[in-house]
Amino acid sequence: MSEVPLPLHLERVVVHHGGQDRRMVLDHADLTVASAERLCILGESGSGKTTLLEVISGFRRPDAGRVRLFGIDPAGAADRVRARLRRQQLGFIFQDYALIEGLTALANIAMPLRLDGIRAEAAHQRAAERLAAVGLTHLAAVPASALSGGEKQRVAFARATIHAPRLILADEPTGSLDPQTGHEILQMILGRGQDSPRSLVMVTHNHEYSRHFDRVLVLRDGRLHEVA
Amino acid sequence: MKVRRPFRRVILRRLLIYCLVSACFAVILANRIITSAATEGFEARIRASLYHEAVLTFPMLSAQKVSRGHTDADHLAPWTEDALKAAFAGAGISVSPYSRQFAPIAELPAAGMVEILTSDLHFPLAYRLSLSPDRTPEPGSCLIGRRLADQLMGPLPEWLHFGTMRCRLAGVFDGEIRPPFWTLDRAVLRLAARDRVMAEETILWSSYLQADTAVLNEADLRAGLAPWLEAEAVEIWSSQHHAERAAGILAIYNFVAAAIGGIALGLCAFAIATTFMFSVSEQRREIAIRRAIGATQWQIIGHVQIEIAALVLGGLLTGMIGGKYLGLYLLAQMQGAGLLDPAAQAVLSPVGLIQLAAMFLAAGVTAGLIPAIVAARIDPAIVLRGG
Numbered sequence: 001m002s003e004v005p006l007p008l009h010l011e012r013v014v015v016h017h018g019g020q021d022r023r024m025v026l027d028h029a030d031l032t033v034a035s036a037e038r039l040c041i042l043g044e045s046g047s048g049k050t051t052l053l054e055v056i057s058g059f060r061r062p063d064a065g066r067v068r069l070f071g072i073d074p075a076g077a078a079d080r081v082r083a084r085l086r087r088q089q090l091g092f093i094f095q096d097y098a099l100i101e102g103l104t105a106l107a108n109i110a111m112p113l114r115l116d117g118i119r120a121e122a123a124h125q126r127a128a129e130r131l132a133a134v135g136l137t138h139l140a141a142v143p144a145s146a147l148s149g150g151e152k153q154r155v156a157f158a159r160a161t162i163h164a165p166r167l168i169l170a171d172e173p174t175g176s177l178d179p180q181t182g183h184e185i186l187q188m189i190l191g192r193g194q195d196s197p198r199s200l201v202m203v204t205h206n207h208e209y210s211r212h213f214d215r216v217l218v219l220r221d222g223r224l225h226e227v228a
Numbered sequence: 229m230k231v232r233r234p235f236r237r238v239i240l241r242r243l244l245i246y247c248l249v250s251a252c253f254a255v256i257l258a259n260r261i262i263t264s265a266a267t268e269g270f271e272a273r274i275r276a277s278l279y280h281e282a283v284l285t286f287p288m289l290s291a292q293k294v295s296r297g298h299t300d301a302d303h304l305a306p307w308t309e310d311a312l313k314a315a316f317a318g319a320g321i322s323v324s325p326y327s328r329q330f331a332p333i334a335e336l337p338a339a340g341m342v343e344i345l346t347s348d349l350h351f352p353l354a355y356r357l358s359l360s361p362d363r364t365p366e367p368g369s370c371l372i373g374r375r376l377a378d379q380l381m382g383p384l385p386e387w388l389h390f391g392t393m394r395c396r397l398a399g400v401f402d403g404e405i406r407p408p409f410w411t412l413d414r415a416v417l418r419l420a421a422r423d424r425v426m427a428e429e430t431i432l433w434s435s436y437l438q439a440d441t442a443v444l445n446e447a448d449l450r451a452g453l454a455p456w457l458e459a460e461a462v463e464i465w466s467s468q469h470h471a472e473r474a475a476g477i478l479a480i481y482n483f484v485a486a487a488i489g490g491i492a493l494g495l496c497a498f499a500i501a502t503t504f505m506f507s508v509s510e511q512r513r514e515i516a517i518r519r520a521i522g523a524t525q526w527q528i529i530g531h532v533q534i535e536i537a538a539l540v541l542g543g544l545l546t547g548m549i550g551g552k553y554l555g556l557y558l559l560a561q562m563q564g565a566g567l568l569d570p571a572a573q574a575v576l577s578p579v580g581l582i583q584l585a586a587m588f589l590a591a592g593v594t595a596g597l598i599p600a601i602v603a604a605r606i607d608p609a610i611v612l613r614g615g
Contacts (some may be wrong), residue, residue, distance in 0.1 A: 049612065059520075059609035080524050087522020098517045098611045115522045158519070 005071030007167040007199040008033040008056060015051055015064030025051045026201065027222030033167070038190060038200040040210050041226070043219035044102065049203035052219065053171050056201065057090065058082050070166070087112045091160030091198075093189060095172035097152040099144035099159075105151075106131060106140040109159045130158035150181035153190065157188050161198075170202040174209070186212065237508065241503045242539055248499050249543025250550060252492035253588060258552025258558055260584075261574040263485050267478055282449060282464060324537050493588065497595035500536060504599035508532070511607055519608035533593055534601035541590035544585050 010031040016022040017162035025048040033039050043049045043094070054060035055067055058074025064077060067073055070089050074082055092098070099108045106127050130139055134154040143153060153173060160168060170189055174182030190212055210216040216227040446464045508515065515528060523531075555574065562568045 035240070040533050055611050057520075059607070080526075083519075083522050083524040083527075084521065085522075090522075092520055092611075094611055098513075098520065100517055101512050112516070115518070115527060 005068065006032060007035060007058060007070060008201065009066075009068040010056070010067040011068060012027075012069075013047070013055060015055060015060065015062050017051070024222050025168065026055065026062065029219075029222060029224050030070040030225055031217070033201055036133050037200070037201055038212070038214045039215035040216045041201065041203040041219055041224065042205065042207060042210060042216060043203065044205060047219045048217075048222060049138050049205075049219055050171060053169055053201075057086065057092070057169060062101055065173055083115075087116050088163060089166050091163070091165035091168040093153070093156055093160045093168065093173045095169070095175040097149075097156045097176075098143075099143035099156060099222075100184045101150055102143060104141050104143055105136060105147065105155045109162055112163050113158060126162055127158070130162045132157070134158045142192070147185045149177055150185070153177060153181075154188070157185065161191075165198060167201065173202065173203050174204070174206065238507055242535075242537050245496075245500055245503055245539050246543045246546075249496050249540050249588065249592070250547040252496050253547025253555055253585075254551035256489045256492055257548060257576075257581075258555035259485055259488055259581075261555025261576060262550070262559055262568075263481060264576060265574045266568055266574040267481060306569075306586065319409075369512035415512065432515055491585075493591050495538050496540075496588065497591045500540075500592050501595040501598050504532065504536065504596055505602065508599045508603045508606075511603075512610065515603050515606045516608045516610045519606065520611045525604035528604040528606075529597075529600040533596055536592050537589060540589050544588055548581070548585070 010029060012028040012030060013026050014024065014028055015026040017025050019086065020089050022154075029052070031052075041049060051060065055075070056069065058067075058069065059079070061161065067075065069085060072081065072085060073087060077085070078140035082087065086092075100111070103111075106124055109130050110120070110123040110127035114120065115125060118126075128137070128140060131140055134157060136151060136154055136158075139151060139155075144155065147155065153176075157173075168189065173189060174185055177185060186209055189200065189202065191200070199211075202209075203219075210227070217224045218227055219225075449464050518528060518531075519525075559568065559572075559574060563570045563572065
């Protein structure tokens with residue numbers, strides 16, 4: 001029986017920023033995320049959290065080290081493999097929601113399925129279910145540009161989970177929200193009580209959220225430090 | 229669910245491309261309609277007479293039986309007709325010496341009598357030659373060319389003499405146009421002065437030959453004339469020459485039409501490339517989001533190309549309708565103004581139309597490749613960076 005690959009495994013990853021005055025942002029960082037594990041990565045602004053997410057998602061190739069996302073090197077894989085990985089295994093939640101303003105909430109949510117070749121009708125049906133799950137059925141036909149911050153993040157969450165990803169990458173998902181809404185969004189992301197367990201990597205600078213996670217790491221001086 | 233695109237600038241740019249493609253295609257189509265109407269009759273006329281017509285022109289002195297002392301029309305015409313009919317009767321060719329053209333008349337004596345006349349008084353009217361003095365030609369009257377009139381030095385004579393005939397001088401015509409050869413039956417008959425010493429180059433004879441089925445090629449004509457004329461001296465303008473000349477004219481016409489089409493096509497392609505480059509730069513974030521959530525580079529290229537193809541197809545459809553009506557309207561106007569034969573009709577083959585549309589589509593999609601590739605190479609990380 002073949003071994004199921006870990007959702008995420010980083011080994012001695014090095015990333016530099018800048019030209020001549022190169023600054024080491026990730027300094028031989030190691031990270032492993034187990035299946036269904038909820039991991040919080042804390043770090044100050046400029047500590048390299050976003051760079052870490054770029055490396056994990058394959059947006060950036062590390063200068064050194066090894067990255068394995070479900071057993072695949074995301075930066076080294078062919079474009080179609082990387083794209084399939086993103087639309088089938090990963091769910092992204094961004095601080096600024098990253099919705100396409102001109103599309104309706106429903107169309108935004110359906111997009112990963114549409115990109116995966118699912119017909120519009122089926123995709124929109126599933127999107128409507130996800131929209132109902134986040135309590136925004138009445139906003140289905142509203143353009144993303146007309147939604148409030150909380151509504152946008154709910155839509156973004158629905159989009160990130162419509163294809164039942166095995167790993168969710170969240171980049172300061174509550175950073176632009178008020179505490180109450182932020183808490184609600186966090187509970188959604190943590191996915192308590194959901195049927196299909198999924199792993200979660202959330203980067204934030206808000207220490208208050210750390211108690212909700214299985215494991216907390218701090219990104220400091222380019223390295224990830226375990227927090228008890 | 230309908231996708232809404234509230235971005236006004238994006239919509240305006242799309243609209244610009246749509247209108248440009250429509251306009252360019254309409255112009256090309258209208259041009260094609262007019263061209264086809266203008267050339268269709270021409271081609272048909274050439275095809276009808278192709279290879280069965282010829283015009284012979286030769287110096288009279290190269291004809292063995294023509295003596296230098298007998299150069300009047302009464303003498304020349306029967307002999308030439310007999311000679312040509314004898315030469316070609318066996319080949320089933322009919323000879324119609326309809327044109328008797330004697331030229332040039334450069335060595336006229338200062339005081340000699342000058343004879344010149346038209347065989348058709350409608351000649352100046354047909355070719356828009358102005359008459360001076362302003363007299364209406366009467367039957368039996370003659371016209372004299374301006375150049376010849378200037379050589380007469382002094383007042384114009386009232387009568388012109390040629391051979392044993394004379395006619396009243398009706399006026400002087402201006403213009404040096406040479407009508408197409410099939411209208412030579414209206415050409416001017418010119419006779420040299422009575423006491424003029426003729427040289428081979430001064431008197432020419434033109435004859436029009438027509439055959440029902442036989443091909444009047446140059447070699448056969450020369451062979452047929454050999455017993456009667458110095459074959460090398462005969463200038464032959466067969467309908468083969470005519471067809472070649474017509475083909476040359478048509479080629480130029482088609483080249484001009486193709487150039488107009490090419491410019492329009494290039495303009496569209498340039499507009500598509502630049503407009504979509506702008507659009508891509510404005511939609512960097514949207515494209516990056518698509519990439520971040522799983523779009524492949526090919527999907528992004530396809531997305532841009534489908535958008536371009538839809539715009540071009542829409543523009544083509546509108547341009548096809550607009551171009552058709554524009555072309556027919558212009559055709560009617562040109563026919564009304566006498567620029568085109570009123571009976572001329574536009575002939576557009578569906579295959580040609582489809583080819584033209586396909587060319588536009590291909591040009592649009594090709595022009596869209598650059599912005600599409602630029603779009604596909606947008607770094608999805610800008611979503612994370614909030615760019």
